Amino acid sequence: MYTITIFILGAILITLYHILKPLVDYILDRKGLCKYPAYNTLCALTNIGWCLETWRGGIRSKRLSEMHKVHPVIRIGPNSLSYGHPAAYNDIYGHGTKCLKDTFYQTEKTTHFNLGNVIDKADHSRKRKMLASAFAAKNLEDWESKITEKVKQFIAACDEHCTAPLVEGSHPDPKDLNFDFRAWSNFFTIDAIGKLALSEELGLLTAGNDLVTAAGRDGKAYQAPYRDCLHASKIAHTRIAFADKWYHINSSYTTRLLASYRKLWRLSNGWSDIVNYYVKKRLDRYIAGEKLDDIFQYLLHNKSGEPYALEWGEIAAESAVILDAGSATTAIALNNVIYWLIRNPRCLATLRNEVDEALDDSDTIAPHDKVKNLPYLRACLDEGLRITPPFSYNLPRRTPAEGAYILGEFIPGNTTVSMSSYVAHRDEVAFSDAESYIPERWLDGKRKDIHSSFVPFSTGSRACIGRNLSYMEQTIMVATLVRRYEFALPTPTWEQERVEVTNLLPGPLPLKVWRRTADSEKDTR
Secondary structure, X not given: OHHHHXXXXXXXXXXXXXXHHHHHHHHHOOOOHHHOXXXXXXXXXXXXXXXXXXXXXXXXHHHHHHHHOOOOEEEEEOOEEEEOOOHHHHHHHOOOOOOEEOHHHHHHOOOXXXXXOOOOHHHHHHHHHHHHHHHOHHHHHHOHHHHHHHHHHHHHHHHHXXXXXXXXXXXXXXXXXXXXHHHHHHHHHHHHXXXXXXXXXXXXXXXXXXXXXXXXXXXXXXXXXXXXXXXXXXXXXXXXXXOHHHHHHHHHHHHHHOHHXXXXXXXXXXXXXXXXXXXXXXXXXXXXXXXXXXXXXXXXXXXXXXXXXXXXXXXHHHHHHHHHHHHHHHHHHHXXXXXXXXXXXXXXXXXXXXXXHHOOOOOOOOOHHHHOOOHHHHHHHHHXXXXXXXXXXXXXXXXXXXXXXXXXXEEOOOOEEEOOHHHHOOOOOOOOOOOOOOHHHHOOOOHHHHHHHOOOOOXXXXXOOOHHHHHHHHHHHHHHHHHHEEEEOOOOOOOOOEEEOOEEEEOOOEEEEEEOOHHHHHHOO
């Protein structure tokens, strides 16, 4: 009874604090932020307003983008501003910015920060220098065979799901929509990053599911769904992380009060256990004297062989972000470009013609060297990244104590500022007809005019270190698939569902797949 009373009293006090303090801060308006329109009334008073927007589901940045067509700056929290003009992106994230990562990122920290969430600039520089060589283009070319091996396994699975060709002018029989490209493309990226990062054969492509081994602190192993665990960790975190000062309290109360959240946290713990199992396994192989050529080795020693002697917590943290980003965002990008190509048959036909001309009959898997410089292929990939960026979240930054100028306007110190890539990619000056998939916008010298507004990997010193790997995997996979297969959606106008957390997560993508015939290949030439 005493425990229940304390719990209720605590809830009341927290609620009062959430109500009274924001009201006082709003009235005093010490930073002069009231002049900016709020995303909603609650956002002007408390960060919970933006958290609730995540709970709503759907695409939060789409709603934000519509508001930014009218207002260049929008208040999304009592101390947080969202920007809608692409020029602000460089002010906030560019190489010369004085803005730091926001305290939001402290909610992502385990025992150690990782390269993706570390706040301190010097520590970030140390971490990036440690891993930069692993993700250099030349180094990745040496690992092409590892990617090719996984592409072969992918097309073997795809071949097994092939059906008879679709009769022209008809819709697929529902039973022929048997290939969920969203799931299988994720199986591919998970298997690929397992091999590249940890020299591990996870086997999702051969098993046809995402069950992998996990182990808790007690060392007891069990089977866990990789995708569900990773996605749950993102959903559980993102819904409450924007109210970062109350993150741990909010996580406690959501766990106590909501059964759905208890499930999310349970799966999220499964993600930690997956990382724990495979990173420990890889470290044990290193201790046993195995010399393996993978990303993990770059966490152990420098080029001269001098050991870094990192603590276990830092090794696990860096491995976790590699297994996360290396499997999630590229899978989303692959899903998106295939979806948009099927929705736009003219673009698909143009791409096929380019790929068919570049490859020989013996090229079952597209060699990277033959397709990496194909202009229309790259245009298709970039247009997919533009219209549906895999990572769409407003990456929060904090102005320095002395303040900073953004879009030529002074913003007081310690103010959170951000811009969504989804919003940047809908700037009508750079991208006319922004809601349409138009690869041609990237051709004929136009790329340089729109490059500064294209930020799927962010920009500046904190830009995604895995950019080269993502492009390499996408280039090989997409060229291989459009050369080998025909695809059909449930209907020509069928739309894929998406929900935004930090990533813009697509729902299932059920496809009818069949092999291209010799005649269809000739028709595109």
